[in-house]
Amino acid sequence: MLLAFSVAPSGTGRADASVHDAVAAAVKVVRDSGLPNRTNSMFTELEGSWDEVFDVVKRATEAVEPFGSRISLVIKADIRPGYEGELDGKLERLEQAIEGA
Secondary structure (H helix, E strand, O other), X not given: OEEEEEEEEEOOOOXXXXXXXXXXXXXXXXXXXXXXXXXOOOOEEEEOOHHHHHHHHHHHHXXXXXXXXXXXXXXXXXXXXXXXXXXXXXXXXXXXXXXXX
């Protein structure tokens, strides 16, 4: 399973409304999980079994709790049984298709 998620608090009380400290806490949970992962400016992607991935998302969400009075969580999943290494594999196939176009 590939899963992309974004988690952030609201009601932080910060004048600049920044959430980078909370996001850093969530991303640390993801990186410490040992699952293949990638973070960009909008989402964190990870790959693993259903139980592994959702356990990490739950713990990352819990890591954000101390930073605000409310949490926003967005999840998108690609569930394709029998496939592994798709975090990079999908991008490699895309680049090959672009080069062949």
